[in-house]
Amino acid sequence: MSKTIYSFVFFLLGTSFAFSQTSDLSVEKIMQDPDWMGTFPSSVRWGIDSEHIYFNYNPEKNTADSLYMVNINNPKKIVEVTAKEKRELIPSSGDFNDSRSMKVYTENGDLILYDIQSGQKRELLDLSFSINDPEFLNDDQRIVFKAEDNAFIYDLEEGNIQQLTHIKSGSKTDKSDKKSSDKNEWVENENLDLLSVVDQRRQEKEDSKAYRESVKEKEDFIFYLNDRDLNNFEISPNAKYAGFSLIKRERGESTNVPNYVDESGYTKDISARTKVGDMDYTAELALYNIEKDTVFIIDVSGLPGIKKLPDYTSDYPDKEWKKGSRDIIPSNIKFSENGEKAIVNLRSTDNKDTWIALIDLKNGTLKSIEHQRDEAWLAGPGIGYTYYGNEELGWLPDNKHIYFQSEETAYSHLYLLNVENGKKRALTSGEYEVFDPFISNDEKHWYFTSSKVHPGERHFYKMPLMGGKMEQLTSMTGKNEVALSPDEEYMAITYSYMNKPEELYLKKTGSNTEPQKITSGQSEEFSTYKWREPKLIKFKAEDGAMVPARLYLPEETAKNDAAVVFVHGAGYLQNAHKWWSSYFREYMFHNLLTDLGYTVIDIDYRGSAGYGRDWRTGIYRHMGGKDLSDQVDGVKYLIENHDIDPEKVGIYGGSYGGFITLMAMFTEAETFKAGAALRSVTDWAHYNHGYTSNILNEPSKDPIAYRRSSPIYFAEGLEGDLLIAHGMVDVNVHFQDVVRLSQRLIELGKDDWEMAVYPVEDHGFVEPSSWRDEYTRILELFNESLLGK
Structure with missing residues (x-):
């Protein structure tokens, strides 16, 4: 083998070698x-009308993919989306009202309402700050949204705005109230002794402030973040509560990666990540009672097993281990549809325990209703955490059952748990995994992807909400990645096989007909x-x-x-x-x-x-x-x-x-x-x-x-x-x-x-x-x- 770092041999592999084997490849x-290789569809999504499928594509061999679309009534005609059409598209983010006749979303930080039947959109709010995460409240007449670390309500009938929460960064103590240095205090006193008018005005200001405070019945409630960051901000569907996490991070020393070929001609350092162990992370879980205008910091020290050390610590009998509760990472609080109940997933920072806990909304206390522990680490499809996908956790429409995924049987499956009686049952089981479950529009069924047929295949399924027979909706051997139309009538399937890159197919949901191929992207x-x-x-x-x-x-x-x-x-x-x-x-x-x-x-x-x-x-x-x-x-x-x-x-x-x-x-x-x-x-x-x-x-x-x-x-x-x-x-x-x-x-x-x-x-x-x-x-x-x- 050659020892020269930069020497190499270019093999023209279409010709004969010394060992006589040839290939059409090189x-x-x-x-x-x-x-x-050709052009292949990606990022497939539906238009809000359930008639148009949009996807990234590049048949013109441009420097980057462009947005294309097909109409399900003429799927053989693939059309590039113009810049004007792209600007007018309704985004997939946002929220529908119960009847799915309206959708609320944001556009460039403004609040927009879209009427499905008329196809008209209306700007509701254009404020000096950016609006985020709008949702219909459960009366469908009010819209809650977030802005600048607070929650607001927009009333569709009245057209007015109400601020629900009062959260501020920093601390209650104003910097100007802090004690001056000895030098500054001496200068101030000398100045007041010399200038009687200035001293008189100071005294009048203090007297006025004292009077205002004496007649004020109640000081407006403000929750200060101090040196913490606000995260996982959620508002209940009845607008009575808000939940959030308070995060404090002390990051270790960041490493630098030298860039020797920077365009400047100088070596420039790229600031990169820290190393393992260089992360001091603490989190608190908070419940904002909007009616009582107060915030509860939720005590997690009573969670079962929170003080238990991992088994590996027994390999170090001479090491002194930290006693007490381990730190936790809270996820978003999940409120029931009526807003009267709430659950939260809590994970130990060593990732060996996770708890689903019911929150008492009256006093902000926790009750663990599902505890999982793994002496290795908790992860897997739908279980969440870095590198392993999103966490699946939520409420059924009956406001008493929650759903989640667990590897309790060694494979990630979908479970229901009744929060009123504690009964749990698996909706799926077997030596396969479930991916990305979601509830149908009529709230009677589940849709999800699974490896039930074979670990190396992915198919799309439908199943009754409370469990039952799994109906397989795709049939092509390989991977079927399904985007369901908003009305759930059609499936846009991104399909590939071992030796065939991704192509787009269309099929009516539940139909036994063969999927219709839309794209044919392979080059000659x-x-x-x-x-x-x-x-x-x-x-x-x-x-x-x-x-x-x-x-x-x-x-x-x-x-x-x-x-x-x-x-x-x-x-x-x-x-x-x-x-x-x-x-x-x-x-x-x-x-x-x-x-x-x-x-x-x-x-x-x-x-x-x-x-x-x-x-x-x-x-x-x-x-x-x-x-x-x-x-x-x-x-x-x-x-x-x-x-x-x-x-x-x-x-x-x-x-x-x-x-x-x-x-x-x-x-x-x-x-x-x-x-x-x-x-x-x-x-x-x-x-x-x-x-x-x-x-x-x-x-x-x-x-x-x-x-x-x-x-x-x-x-x-x-x-x-x-x-x-x-x-x-x-x-x-x-x-x-x-x-x-x-x-x-x-x-x-x-x-x-x-x-x-x-x-x-x-x-x-x-x-x-x-x-x-x-x-x-x-x-x-x-x-x-x-x-x-």
Whole structure:
């Protein structure tokens, strides 16, 4: 393998190589601007009339996508939306009244009312400040909105505004009332002694203030934020209550990423994130009783288990642990439709406990009605928190049942809980997951997406509100991402398959007819090549688990007995599925490798999404444990079942995949002879808090987890050929990561590694020239190290 950092060989892969295999693909071709593949729809949404579908599209090959639309009555005619039409579109945000005859929303900070039947919109308010989050109150005659950290009501009949809450930043104590310094006080007194008129006026002002305060019956109530930020501001549908969180953050030292190619010609620092553990966060939950004009700070110290330490602390018997209640992160308070009840989801900052609590609106006290604990960390579809999607929590129309999602049975399912008697029941169950549930317009059914058919498929379902038979509304094998029309009569389906990028389809909801294809975006150049359908397989891991994977098998006449293992990024991501991958460049590269005789395996290792709680948390406190052994077991499967030469195995991946590649090259040298680690984490103590602290806790609290999970501690194990590639302006996984690792490799006297740096690239590469250079180097690595060519 070449040791020169910037030298590389351009392979013209349409011609014959020394090892005789050819391909119609080349690195230059597949890594060019993705426009060569065609144009594919994205961000699909409906017009408010339920007749027009809007989506981003680019058939004209412009520098960026434009907005296009089709009418369901003539779906073969795709029309670009003009700038004037775009300005007049009714946004998807906002709120309908109960009869869905009107919609209220904001436009450029102004309050707008739209009449569905007439198609007319009316400006209600144009204020000096921006209006946000308007909603109809439950009488449908008043609209509540937020502005400048307060809640207001607009009365549709009277046309007047009422301020509901009185919240101010800062503190009650005016700075001018604070005690002066000794010097200033002396100057003031001398001035008053010398100038009797000034002294007389001061005395009159103080007397007047004292009189006003003596006759004032009641001081206007104002709630001061002091040094806290207002968050999660919600108003009840009857306008009697408001809920919010008070957040105080003490962020640690931010890291800087030097930009050596700034347009100024000077090196400029980009301010980036802090490191894991550098976050001091406190939150309080507050209830504003509008009728009583008072605010309750809700006491959470009585939540069950809030003082319980995590199990991992037993590994540190000599460490003194903080006693008392753990800090919590509150979500938005959810008010029932009649406004008389409220619930809130509370999460411990270590992410091991979550509580759904009922709030007594009269006195602001809590009652826990659902408590979940996971000694690893709580997450999964619909359960929320950073990197894992939105939290599903709300009320049914009967004002006594709440819904939420839970991994109680190891898969994320939809539950109901009666807040009056505490009875809970699952609406869905089985070894599959539920995604994005919402209630129908008539409030009689659920709509949601699920993996019930297969972990690698996504279909859209309808189900009775109180549970019952799930009706599958989509049928195409792959991924069906549904946008339901506002009247729920039609589905706009963004559909893709393993070897077919996304296209837009139209189908009547509940119909048994075939979906009607609207777009056909593949270019002729792209569709000429016969893109493979990788085989979906499962192999047995060392602990008996069955591991899902995508397998690319070459023709027997082309087979070179070498294998490449691809490791997807993100950790919590699914790639062994039946739809078009977000790793489309890597998918095309795998087709190229297979043409050239390589066998390629792409594994949904432990920690991946799509397979439930136990799979997700299999990496807790040991990244580079089961997630790495799954790669090793995948290689054993290839050797035993597909005649792979054990001396011809390579591995590559980016981000989390780059981390696994480093761990593989450092700790499994007998398995992997070559590896390409792209934009890789080398030391988890230098990554961010939101992701890392869930899996490894915090470095100062659980150093064992960090030391056994970070590649930099195992660099002495490198024996094979290693390529490290990294963008120098990466604000996610900083370039510092590989700089520190390279110094470690130098100090260890390691020779068989090289580094390729990309001065203008962030974590996700943008420039085709960078993609081409990087993957040319990867191909050169495998050809030289595994095939000796």
